[in-house]
Amino acid sequence: AQSVTQLGSHVSVSEGALVLLRCNYSSSVPPYLFWYVQYPNQGLQLLLKYTSAATLVKGINGFEAEFKKSETSFHLTKPSAHMSDAAEYFCAVSEGYSGGGADGLTFGKGTHLIIQP
Amino acid sequence: KAGVTQTPRYLIKTRGQQVTLSCSPISGHRSVSWYQQTPGQGLQFLFEYFSETQRNKGNFPGRFSGRQFSNSRSEMNVSTLELGDSALYLCASSYADRLTDTQYFGPGTRLTVL
Numbered sequence: 001a002q003s004v005t006q007l008g009s010h011v012s013v014s015e016g017a018l019v020l021l022r023c024n025y026s027s028s029v030p031p032y033l034f035w036y037v038q039y040p041n042q043g044l045q046l047l048l049k050y051t052s053a054a055t056l057v058k059g060i061n062g063f064e065a066e067f068k069k070s071e072t073s074f075h076l077t078k079p080s081a082h083m084s085d086a087a088e089y090f091c092a093v094s095e096g097y098s099g100g101g102a103d104g105l106t107f108g109k110g111t112h113l114i115i116q117p
Numbered sequence: 118k119a120g121v122t123q124t125p126r127y128l129i130k131t132r133g134q135q136v137t138l139s140c141s142p143i144s145g146h147r148s149v150s151w152y153q154q155t156p157g158q159g160l161q162f163l164f165e166y167f168s169e170t171q172r173n174k175g176n177f178p179g180r181f182s183g184r185q186f187s188n189s190r191s192e193m194n195v196s197t198l199e200l201g202d203s204a205l206y207l208c209a210s211s212y213a214d215r216l217t218d219t220q221y222f223g224p225g226t227r228l229t230v231l
Contacts, residue, residue: 032216032217034219036222041224041225042224042225043121043207043209043222043223043224043225044207044209044220044222045222046219046220046221049219051217090160094216094217095216096214096216096217104173104216105162105215105216107159107160108159109159110159110160
């Protein structure tokens with residue numbers, strides 16, 4: 001079964017600084033990887049998705065993530081943080097139906113991103 | 118294209134009652150999934166419906182049930198509510214495969230059990 005670990009439940013960066021949110025996964029098959037963002041009192045919104053087409057994935061709002069198989073990582077980055085980026089970010093991994101099991105999609109615990117003015 | 122809608126947005130119930138939550142997916146989406154989100158447990162998968170059939174189920178007691186209608190709208194029901202059922206319940210729709218397709222989430226229903 002797949003699993004995902006997000007390092008750091010809270011990350012604080014200054015406005016204009018680099019944003020780096022860490023995600024490590026485990027999977028027995030080539031995974032599908034997702035980053036979602038959740039703003040207060042809202043549902044989750046997809047930022048980007050990795051499906052093996054390219055290791056560097058560009059998403060919305062200037063975010064991107066790089067798939068590193070050797071490190072089993074899929075860290076999310078943004079060159080310059082904006083105040084509007086303050087939100088909860090979730091990494092998720094799926095093995096597709098080849099992975100079997102009832103819940104083939106696993107979400108991390110989330111990282112709360114705080115932007116300091 | 119209209120997004121995923123969930124009703125009601127907020128609910129307050131007492132222990133022992135039952136509750137029904139509703140979800141309307143994006144037009145054309147046939148897969149509807151339900152999640153429970155709490156501060157302690159994070160996002161936990163409840164079940165997924167596809168073409169009116171439950172396709173997958175998470176590890177929740179039988180008090181949690183759901184169904185899907187022919188127009189893909191879905192409802193979930195929780196019977197004999199417990200304090201621990203207080204959570205944000207999220208509905209997500211995808212075109213066909215929630216494990217590989219993008220899921221589009223609704224704003225959630227905030228359930229408080231007193």
